[in-house]
Amino acid sequence: MSILSIPIIILCLFIFISLFFIVKQQTAVIVERFGKFQSIRQSGLQLKIPLVDRIAGRLSLKIQQLDVIIETKTLDDVFVRLKVSVQYKVIKEKVYDAFYKLDYPHEQITSYVFDVVRAEVPKMKLDDVFVKKDDIALAVKAELNDAMSDYGFDIIKTLVTDIDPDAQVKQAMNRINASEREKIAAQFEGDAARILIVEKAKAEAESKRLQGQGIADQRREIARGLEESVDVLNRVGINSQEASALIVVTQHYDTLQAIGSETNTNLILLPNSPQAGSNMLNDMVASFTASNQIGEAMKNTNKKKED
Structure with a gap:
């Protein structure tokens, strides 16, 4: 092999390698021939003429x-x-327009977004911007679709993300x-306090009512018991005055016994002397006798007046 044949072999190898090229999936390749558009190649193994065709862009x-x-x-x-x-x-069918009609698509899209946003937002108050952000996004998408479709671009979606x-x-x-939240919290706390006060007042009123009813029932039962005791004593020949005195003395000593059974009580019953029971009985008998005498005297006086 001569020295001149080596460059020829290398040139042939280079030409052969330049004959083929690979296009990746979801990619379009623009091929030009002598600087003029020749074809658009899709994914797969593709063929071009070395030194004549060149890949203008992807x-x-x-x-x-x-x-x-x-x-x-x-x-x-x-x-x-x-x-x-x-x-x-x-757009797959408009690769030619996307490559040859527009050099900087990013800048073009940015310009349209600026134009639409600065036309829409100044019409809204700040709160409305948050509420109507989807309307702003739709306005941007509509404007971009009208403008960019001629250049081979399809606007899929626009979002106001911040x-x-x-x-x-x-x-x-x-x-x-x-x-606002503190105001609402204060209102709830006030309502809760008011409800507690009302419920407490209702509970106290109900307690007082039940307490009064209990006292009334207790006194009613005591009166009924006293009445039964007097009837029993009357049946054995003791008159009502003596029976009442006997019941009072009995209750007096029952009370003394109840107080004595409590070890840590500071209650003092007056009078509390040993002869207190008999004195009380004598006083009651004397008062009953005096009241009977007064009653008899009044009856006699009324009878004389009638005569």
């Missing part, structure tokens, strides 16, 4: 995302930063929200 057919941050002013003069995410892709007001405005909004 375009991805996958969905891509572009994030655009815009600062603008609302209707109530609040500066706010919005982040708009645009999802787009090259709304960031000025720091001082956010602090003021947080204070307002905190004040």
